[in-house]
Amino acid sequence: MFLKILFSFIMIAFIHSSAVASEFQLGNLTISDPWSRATSSHQMSGVVYLRILNSGNQTDRLIKAVSIHSEKVTLHDMILDGDIMKMQSIKNGVEIPANSEVELKPGAKHIMLMGLKRRLDRGQTVSVTLHFQHAGMTEIKALVFDAGSRGPKGKNLKGNMPGNHSKNGHKSH
Amino acid sequence: MKKSTRIGLILAIILVAALAALAEWLVIRDDDITKNPNGLITSVKMGGAFNLIDHKGNTVTEKNFLGNYVLVFFGYTFCPDVCPTALADVALVLDELGRDSMAVTPIMITIDPKRDKPDVLSEYITLFHDRIIGLTGTEKQIKEVAEKYRVFYRRVDDQEYSFYLMDHTSFIYLVDPKGTVISLFRYGTPPSEIADTIRKHMKG
Numbered sequence: 001m002f003l004k005i006l007f008s009f010i011m012i013a014f015i016h017s018s019a020v021a022s023e024f025q026l027g028n029l030t031i032s033d034p035w036s037r038a039t040s041s042h043q044m045s046g047v048v049y050l051r052i053l054n055s056g057n058q059t060d061r062l063i064k065a066v067s068i069h070s071e072k073v074t075l076h077d078m079i080l081d082g083d084i085m086k087m088q089s090i091k092n093g094v095e096i097p098a099n100s101e102v103e104l105k106p107g108a109k110h111i112m113l114m115g116l117k118r119r120l121d122r123g124q125t126v127s128v129t130l131h132f133q134h135a136g137m138t139e140i141k142a143l144v145f146d147a148g149s150r151g152p153k154g155k156n157l158k159g160n161m162p163g164n165h166s167k168n169g170h171k172s173h
Numbered sequence: 174m175k176k177s178t179r180i181g182l183i184l185a186i187i188l189v190a191a192l193a194a195l196a197e198w199l200v201i202r203d204d205d206i207t208k209n210p211n212g213l214i215t216s217v218k219m220g221g222a223f224n225l226i227d228h229k230g231n232t233v234t235e236k237n238f239l240g241n242y243v244l245v246f247f248g249y250t251f252c253p254d255v256c257p258t259a260l261a262d263v264a265l266v267l268d269e270l271g272r273d274s275m276a277v278t279p280i281m282i283t284i285d286p287k288r289d290k291p292d293v294l295s296e297y298i299t300l301f302h303d304r305i306i307g308l309t310g311t312e313k314q315i316k317e318v319a320e321k322y323r324v325f326y327r328r329v330d331d332q333e334y335s336f337y338l339m340d341h342t343s344f345i346y347l348v349d350p351k352g353t354v355i356s357l358f359r360y361g362t363p364p365s366e367i368a369d370t371i372r373k374h375m376k377g
Contacts, residue, residue: 037257040296042288044336045253072334078254084325085255085360086340106258107361114334147300148261 022143022152027135028056029096033152034128034142036113039120046070046113046120048128048142049151052094053101063093064131071115073128078107087112093133106150120144198323213373220346220354223318225282228295228307235352242277242371243348247324249285250297251336255343255360256281257301263345264302265364270371276350277371282308284326284341286315322346322354349374 024031034050046069054060065073075090094109096102104110111128120126125141145151174182205218220235227233244263248256260281267274281298283289286309289297294307309315319326326341347356347370355374358367 038300040250040293040300042293042296043250044334045251045338047253074333076254081340083342083344083359084340085343087254087329087338106254110254112253115336147257148264148302150261 024138024140026130026132026138028058029054029060029132029135031130031138031140034140035149035151036120036126036142036144037149038122038144038147039116040147041119043119044114044116046116046126047106048111048113048126049104049106050111050140050142051101051103052096054096054098057098058134059098060096060135061093061133062096062130063133065111065128066131067113067126067128069117069120069126069128070113071117072113074112074114075109076112077109096132122146195325214355215353217354217357219322219357220348220352221321223321224314225308225310225318226291226314228291228298228309230291233308238278238280238348239352240350242350242374243346244277244279244367245282245322245346245348246280246343247282247284247319247322247326247341248343249283249339249341250289250293251285251338253338259343259345259360260298260301260305262362262364262367263305266367266371267302267304269365269368273372273375276375279305280308281305282315282318284315284319284324285339286310286312347371347374 022033024034030053032051032053034048036046036048039046052062062075065075067073075094076087077090079086079088090109094102094104102109113126113128122144124144126144127139127141129137129139131137143152206214207216209215222235224232224234244266246256246259246263248259250256263279267277267279270277279302281294283294289307289309291307291309294309298305298307310318324342324344326339329338329340331338343360345358345360345362345367346354347358347367349355356370
Protein backbone atom coordinates (compact mmCIF):
# COMPACT_ATOMS: atom_id res chain seq x y z
CA MET A 1 0.00 0.00 0.00
CA PHE A 2 2.77 2.36 1.00
CA LEU A 3 4.63 1.48 -2.19
CA LYS A 4 1.56 2.30 -4.24
CA ILE A 5 1.29 5.74 -2.64
CA LEU A 6 5.00 6.32 -3.04
CA PHE A 7 4.77 5.29 -6.68
CA SER A 8 1.87 7.70 -7.27
CA PHE A 9 3.82 10.56 -5.70
CA ILE A 10 6.82 9.80 -7.84
CA MET A 11 4.68 9.73 -10.97
CA ILE A 12 2.99 13.01 -10.11
CA ALA A 13 6.33 14.62 -9.35
CA PHE A 14 7.68 13.34 -12.64
CA ILE A 15 4.72 14.64 -14.59
CA HIS A 16 4.97 18.04 -12.94
CA SER A 17 8.67 18.34 -13.53
CA SER A 18 8.34 17.49 -17.19
CA ALA A 19 5.30 19.64 -17.70
CA VAL A 20 5.69 22.36 -20.27
CA ALA A 21 3.11 25.07 -20.85
CA SER A 22 1.47 24.45 -24.18
CA GLU A 23 -0.42 27.73 -24.46
CA PHE A 24 0.86 31.28 -24.63
CA GLN A 25 -1.35 34.34 -24.50
CA LEU A 26 -0.55 37.67 -26.14
CA GLY A 27 -3.40 40.13 -26.32
CA ASN A 28 -6.05 38.56 -28.53
CA LEU A 29 -3.71 35.88 -29.71
CA THR A 30 -3.45 32.41 -28.22
CA ILE A 31 -0.47 30.40 -29.37
CA SER A 32 -1.04 26.70 -28.75
CA ASP A 33 1.02 23.54 -28.76
CA PRO A 34 4.26 24.86 -30.18
CA TRP A 35 6.38 21.84 -31.08
CA SER A 36 9.55 20.91 -32.87
CA ARG A 37 11.29 17.82 -34.20
CA ALA A 38 14.52 16.16 -33.13
CA THR A 39 17.46 16.63 -35.48
CA SER A 40 20.67 14.74 -36.19
CA SER A 41 23.95 16.38 -35.24
CA HIS A 42 24.62 17.32 -38.88
CA GLN A 43 21.36 19.05 -39.62
CA MET A 44 21.58 22.80 -39.73
CA SER A 45 17.91 23.61 -39.82
CA GLY A 46 15.03 22.87 -37.52
CA VAL A 47 11.32 23.50 -37.54
CA VAL A 48 8.74 24.86 -35.16
CA TYR A 49 5.04 24.28 -35.69
CA LEU A 50 2.18 25.81 -33.74
CA ARG A 51 -1.39 27.11 -33.83
CA ILE A 52 -2.35 30.74 -33.44
CA LEU A 53 -5.89 31.68 -32.54
CA ASN A 54 -6.90 35.28 -33.10
CA SER A 55 -9.96 35.95 -31.02
CA GLY A 56 -9.90 39.67 -31.79
CA ASN A 57 -11.62 41.65 -34.54
CA GLN A 58 -8.44 42.86 -36.15
CA THR A 59 -6.26 40.84 -38.49
CA ASP A 60 -2.73 40.40 -37.20
CA ARG A 61 0.44 39.08 -38.80
CA LEU A 62 3.35 37.07 -37.53
CA ILE A 63 6.09 39.11 -39.09
CA LYS A 64 9.30 37.92 -37.53
CA ALA A 65 10.78 35.38 -35.19
CA VAL A 66 14.07 35.09 -33.33
CA SER A 67 15.67 32.29 -31.38
CA ILE A 68 18.84 31.84 -29.37
CA HIS A 69 19.03 28.31 -30.75
CA SER A 70 19.69 29.36 -34.33
CA GLU A 71 21.40 32.11 -36.27
CA LYS A 72 18.25 33.10 -38.06
CA VAL A 73 14.58 32.26 -37.97
CA THR A 74 12.52 32.43 -41.13
CA LEU A 75 8.89 31.89 -42.02
CA HIS A 76 8.37 29.37 -44.81
CA ASP A 77 5.61 27.84 -46.82
CA MET A 78 5.65 24.65 -48.87
CA ILE A 79 4.57 25.14 -52.44
CA LEU A 80 3.74 22.22 -54.67
CA ASP A 81 4.88 23.23 -58.14
CA GLY A 82 3.50 20.34 -60.18
CA ASP A 83 5.03 17.52 -58.21
CA ILE A 84 8.05 19.44 -57.02
CA MET A 85 8.08 20.45 -53.38
CA LYS A 86 9.53 23.90 -52.95
CA MET A 87 10.03 25.96 -49.88
CA GLN A 88 9.33 29.59 -50.11
CA SER A 89 9.94 32.45 -47.74
CA ILE A 90 6.71 34.12 -46.65
CA LYS A 91 7.42 37.69 -47.57
CA ASN A 92 4.99 39.75 -45.53
CA GLY A 93 4.56 37.42 -42.62
CA VAL A 94 1.84 34.95 -41.79
CA GLU A 95 -1.58 36.50 -41.76
CA ILE A 96 -3.84 35.60 -38.86
CA PRO A 97 -7.29 36.83 -39.81
CA ALA A 98 -9.68 38.14 -37.16
CA ASN A 99 -11.66 35.48 -35.34
CA SER A 100 -9.82 32.55 -36.84
CA GLU A 101 -7.04 30.09 -36.20
CA VAL A 102 -3.97 29.48 -38.31
CA GLU A 103 -1.96 26.30 -38.03
CA LEU A 104 1.70 25.97 -38.90
CA LYS A 105 2.21 22.25 -39.52
CA PRO A 106 4.25 19.69 -41.50
CA GLY A 107 3.92 20.15 -45.25
CA ALA A 108 2.45 23.62 -44.82
CA LYS A 109 3.60 26.91 -43.35
CA HIS A 110 6.24 26.54 -40.70
CA ILE A 111 8.85 28.40 -38.72
CA MET A 112 12.35 27.47 -39.77
CA LEU A 113 15.32 27.67 -37.48
CA MET A 114 18.19 28.34 -39.86
CA GLY A 115 21.70 27.66 -38.70
CA LEU A 116 20.98 25.56 -35.61
CA LYS A 117 23.51 26.08 -32.87
CA ARG A 118 23.02 22.65 -31.43
CA ARG A 119 21.21 19.42 -32.11
CA LEU A 120 17.59 19.27 -31.01
CA ASP A 121 16.84 16.28 -28.83
CA ARG A 122 13.47 14.84 -27.95
CA GLY A 123 12.19 16.26 -24.67
CA GLN A 124 14.06 19.55 -24.91
CA THR A 125 12.39 22.91 -25.35
CA VAL A 126 13.19 25.47 -28.00
CA SER A 127 12.63 29.13 -27.14
CA VAL A 128 11.40 31.31 -29.96
CA THR A 129 10.34 34.94 -29.73
CA LEU A 130 7.46 35.71 -32.05
CA HIS A 131 6.89 39.26 -33.31
CA PHE A 132 3.39 40.22 -34.37
CA GLN A 133 2.41 43.33 -36.28
CA HIS A 134 -0.19 44.46 -33.72
CA ALA A 135 -0.01 42.25 -30.68
CA GLY A 136 3.67 42.81 -30.06
CA MET A 137 6.05 40.06 -29.13
CA THR A 138 6.18 37.05 -26.88
CA GLU A 139 8.51 34.18 -26.19
CA ILE A 140 7.15 30.70 -26.64
CA LYS A 141 8.72 27.40 -25.78
CA ALA A 142 8.32 24.61 -28.29
CA LEU A 143 8.61 21.02 -27.11
CA VAL A 144 10.87 18.77 -29.17
CA PHE A 145 9.27 15.51 -30.32
CA ASP A 146 10.75 12.65 -32.33
CA ALA A 147 12.16 13.43 -35.76
CA GLY A 148 9.22 11.77 -37.47
CA SER A 149 6.55 12.97 -35.10
CA ARG A 150 3.20 14.35 -36.15
CA GLY A 151 3.19 16.54 -33.09
CA PRO A 152 1.15 16.68 -29.92
CA LYS A 153 -2.11 15.98 -31.73
CA GLY A 154 -1.07 13.60 -34.47
CA LYS A 155 -0.57 9.85 -34.49
CA ASN A 156 2.96 9.12 -33.41
CA LEU A 157 5.25 6.19 -33.93
CA LYS A 158 6.83 5.72 -30.58
CA GLY A 159 4.69 5.55 -27.48
CA ASN A 160 6.58 7.87 -25.18
CA MET A 161 5.88 11.45 -25.99
CA PRO A 162 7.95 13.79 -23.82
CA GLY A 163 5.86 15.25 -21.03
CA ASN A 164 2.66 14.35 -22.83
CA HIS A 165 1.05 12.36 -20.10
CA SER A 166 -2.25 14.14 -20.07
CA LYS A 167 -4.58 15.13 -22.86
CA ASN A 168 -3.82 18.40 -24.53
CA GLY A 169 -0.82 19.61 -22.64
CA HIS A 170 -0.39 20.66 -19.09
CA LYS A 171 -2.39 23.77 -18.54
CA SER A 172 -4.47 22.04 -15.89
CA HIS A 173 -1.55 21.29 -13.58
CA MET B 174 12.76 44.54 -82.89
CA LYS B 175 15.74 45.51 -80.74
CA LYS B 176 18.49 42.94 -80.53
CA SER B 177 18.14 42.58 -76.74
CA THR B 178 14.40 42.02 -77.03
CA ARG B 179 14.94 39.36 -79.65
CA ILE B 180 17.48 37.54 -77.50
CA GLY B 181 15.11 37.81 -74.54
CA LEU B 182 12.30 36.33 -76.61
CA ILE B 183 14.45 33.44 -77.82
CA LEU B 184 15.58 32.70 -74.26
CA ALA B 185 11.98 32.79 -73.07
CA ILE B 186 10.96 30.30 -75.76
CA ILE B 187 13.83 27.99 -74.85
CA LEU B 188 12.92 28.19 -71.17
CA VAL B 189 9.27 27.37 -71.83
CA ALA B 190 10.29 24.46 -74.05
CA ALA B 191 12.64 23.15 -71.37
CA LEU B 192 9.97 23.37 -68.67
CA ALA B 193 7.48 21.64 -70.96
CA ALA B 194 9.98 18.86 -71.60
CA LEU B 195 10.58 18.48 -67.89
CA ALA B 196 6.86 18.33 -67.21
CA GLU B 197 6.52 15.69 -69.93
CA TRP B 198 9.33 13.64 -68.46
CA LEU B 199 7.86 13.75 -64.98
CA VAL B 200 4.42 12.63 -66.13
CA ILE B 201 3.74 8.93 -66.08
CA ARG B 202 1.53 8.04 -68.97
CA ASP B 203 -0.93 5.20 -69.29
CA ASP B 204 1.34 3.13 -71.50
CA ASP B 205 4.07 3.31 -68.87
CA ILE B 206 1.82 1.26 -66.61
CA THR B 207 1.03 -2.44 -66.90
CA LYS B 208 -1.88 -3.98 -65.04
CA ASN B 209 -2.97 -7.56 -64.45
CA PRO B 210 -6.53 -8.80 -65.21
CA ASN B 211 -7.59 -7.81 -61.68
CA GLY B 212 -6.60 -4.21 -62.32
CA LEU B 213 -3.62 -4.43 -60.00
CA ILE B 214 -0.59 -2.60 -61.34
CA THR B 215 2.19 -5.06 -62.07
CA SER B 216 4.80 -2.66 -63.35
CA VAL B 217 5.56 0.98 -63.96
CA LYS B 218 8.17 1.83 -66.55
CA MET B 219 10.80 3.20 -64.24
CA GLY B 220 13.43 2.09 -61.79
CA GLY B 221 15.98 -0.58 -62.58
CA ALA B 222 19.64 -1.18 -61.91
CA PHE B 223 21.67 1.04 -59.62
CA ASN B 224 25.08 1.16 -58.01
CA LEU B 225 25.16 2.94 -54.68
CA ILE B 226 26.70 2.99 -51.22
CA ASP B 227 24.68 2.20 -48.12
CA HIS B 228 24.86 4.04 -44.81
CA LYS B 229 27.42 1.54 -43.52
CA GLY B 230 29.72 2.30 -46.44
CA ASN B 231 29.06 -0.93 -48.37
CA THR B 232 28.68 -0.94 -52.13
CA VAL B 233 25.21 -2.15 -53.06
CA THR B 234 23.23 -2.71 -56.24
CA GLU B 235 19.56 -3.27 -56.89
CA LYS B 236 20.23 -7.01 -56.56
CA ASN B 237 20.84 -6.59 -52.83
CA PHE B 238 17.18 -5.67 -52.41
CA LEU B 239 15.49 -8.43 -54.37
CA GLY B 240 13.25 -10.82 -52.50
CA ASN B 241 11.47 -8.16 -50.48
CA TYR B 242 9.10 -5.36 -51.30
CA VAL B 243 10.92 -2.06 -51.16
CA LEU B 244 9.62 1.39 -50.28
CA VAL B 245 11.90 4.04 -51.75
CA PHE B 246 12.03 7.70 -50.86
CA PHE B 247 14.39 10.25 -52.38
CA GLY B 248 15.31 13.05 -49.98
CA TYR B 249 18.18 14.65 -48.11
CA THR B 250 19.12 15.10 -44.47
CA PHE B 251 19.20 18.88 -44.51
CA CYS B 252 15.55 18.80 -45.52
CA PRO B 253 13.69 20.67 -42.81
CA ASP B 254 10.10 19.63 -43.32
CA VAL B 255 9.08 17.33 -46.18
CA CYS B 256 11.58 14.51 -45.74
CA PRO B 257 11.04 13.94 -42.01
CA THR B 258 7.31 13.85 -42.68
CA ALA B 259 7.64 11.38 -45.56
CA LEU B 260 10.04 9.14 -43.62
CA ALA B 261 7.67 9.19 -40.69
CA ASP B 262 4.94 8.05 -43.08
CA VAL B 263 7.13 5.19 -44.28
CA ALA B 264 7.66 4.14 -40.67
CA LEU B 265 3.90 4.30 -40.09
CA VAL B 266 3.33 2.06 -43.11
CA LEU B 267 5.62 -0.53 -41.56
CA ASP B 268 3.77 -0.11 -38.29
CA GLU B 269 0.43 -0.75 -40.01
CA LEU B 270 1.72 -3.86 -41.71
CA GLY B 271 2.67 -5.43 -38.40
CA ARG B 272 4.39 -8.77 -38.96
CA ASP B 273 4.09 -8.36 -42.74
CA SER B 274 6.42 -5.38 -42.47
CA MET B 275 9.37 -7.78 -42.40
CA ALA B 276 8.69 -8.38 -46.09
CA VAL B 277 9.19 -4.68 -46.80
CA THR B 278 12.55 -2.91 -46.91
CA PRO B 279 12.43 0.88 -46.43
CA ILE B 280 15.10 2.82 -48.30
CA MET B 281 16.04 6.46 -48.39
CA ILE B 282 18.17 7.53 -51.35
CA THR B 283 19.81 10.88 -50.94
CA ILE B 284 19.67 13.50 -53.66
CA ASP B 285 22.39 15.42 -51.85
CA PRO B 286 25.40 13.05 -51.97
CA LYS B 287 27.76 15.95 -51.40
CA ARG B 288 26.70 16.34 -47.77
CA ASP B 289 24.94 13.06 -47.13
CA LYS B 290 27.91 10.78 -46.63
CA PRO B 291 27.28 7.31 -45.13
CA ASP B 292 27.84 8.40 -41.53
CA VAL B 293 25.58 11.42 -41.93
CA LEU B 294 22.84 9.24 -43.40
CA SER B 295 23.35 6.64 -40.71
CA GLU B 296 22.65 9.04 -37.88
CA TYR B 297 19.67 10.56 -39.69
CA ILE B 298 17.76 7.42 -40.64
CA THR B 299 17.91 5.93 -37.16
CA LEU B 300 15.81 8.87 -35.98
CA PHE B 301 12.88 7.44 -37.93
CA HIS B 302 13.02 3.66 -37.92
CA ASP B 303 15.70 1.11 -37.17
CA ARG B 304 15.18 -0.73 -40.46
CA ILE B 305 15.53 2.17 -42.89
CA ILE B 306 18.50 1.81 -45.20
CA GLY B 307 20.20 4.97 -46.40
CA LEU B 308 21.80 5.03 -49.83
CA THR B 309 24.28 7.53 -51.18
CA GLY B 310 27.00 7.49 -53.83
CA THR B 311 28.89 9.70 -56.21
CA GLU B 312 27.09 12.58 -57.91
CA LYS B 313 27.02 10.44 -61.05
CA GLN B 314 25.58 7.36 -59.36
CA ILE B 315 22.85 9.41 -57.71
CA LYS B 316 22.08 11.19 -60.96
CA GLU B 317 21.69 7.82 -62.69
CA VAL B 318 19.31 6.33 -60.18
CA ALA B 319 17.34 9.56 -59.90
CA GLU B 320 16.88 9.60 -63.64
CA LYS B 321 15.58 6.04 -63.61
CA TYR B 322 12.97 7.04 -61.07
CA ARG B 323 12.34 10.36 -62.80
CA VAL B 324 13.24 12.25 -59.68
CA PHE B 325 13.76 15.95 -60.13
CA TYR B 326 16.14 17.67 -57.74
CA ARG B 327 17.87 21.00 -57.68
CA ARG B 328 20.12 22.84 -55.31
CA VAL B 329 18.77 26.11 -53.95
CA ASP B 330 21.27 28.63 -52.69
CA ASP B 331 20.18 31.55 -50.60
CA GLN B 332 22.54 34.32 -49.63
CA GLU B 333 20.79 34.56 -46.28
CA TYR B 334 21.95 31.18 -45.02
CA SER B 335 25.34 29.52 -45.01
CA PHE B 336 23.95 26.20 -46.29
CA TYR B 337 21.94 25.23 -49.34
CA LEU B 338 18.58 23.52 -49.55
CA MET B 339 17.09 21.42 -52.33
CA ASP B 340 13.90 21.49 -54.34
CA HIS B 341 12.83 17.97 -55.24
CA THR B 342 9.97 15.68 -56.18
CA SER B 343 8.86 13.62 -53.23
CA PHE B 344 7.08 10.45 -54.25
CA ILE B 345 7.31 7.20 -52.37
CA TYR B 346 7.98 4.29 -54.73
CA LEU B 347 6.93 0.68 -54.17
CA VAL B 348 9.14 -1.99 -55.73
CA ASP B 349 8.17 -5.66 -55.78
CA PRO B 350 10.45 -8.58 -54.77
CA LYS B 351 11.51 -9.01 -58.40
CA GLY B 352 12.79 -5.43 -58.54
CA THR B 353 9.94 -4.01 -60.60
CA VAL B 354 8.43 -0.66 -59.65
CA ILE B 355 4.73 -1.32 -59.08
CA SER B 356 3.46 1.85 -57.54
CA LEU B 357 4.24 5.38 -56.63
CA PHE B 358 2.55 7.47 -54.01
CA ARG B 359 2.32 11.21 -53.92
CA TYR B 360 3.66 12.99 -50.84
CA GLY B 361 0.83 13.12 -48.34
CA THR B 362 -0.74 9.77 -49.27
CA PRO B 363 -2.06 8.30 -46.00
CA PRO B 364 0.18 5.50 -44.69
CA SER B 365 -2.90 3.25 -44.39
CA GLU B 366 -3.47 3.56 -48.14
CA ILE B 367 0.13 2.59 -48.88
CA ALA B 368 -0.12 -0.34 -46.47
CA ASP B 369 -3.35 -1.47 -48.18
CA THR B 370 -1.70 -1.42 -51.59
CA ILE B 371 1.19 -3.49 -50.29
CA ARG B 372 -1.21 -5.99 -48.73
CA LYS B 373 -3.11 -6.32 -52.01
CA HIS B 374 0.11 -7.13 -53.82
CA MET B 375 1.17 -9.61 -51.20
CA LYS B 376 -2.09 -11.49 -51.74
CA GLY B 377 -1.50 -11.40 -55.49
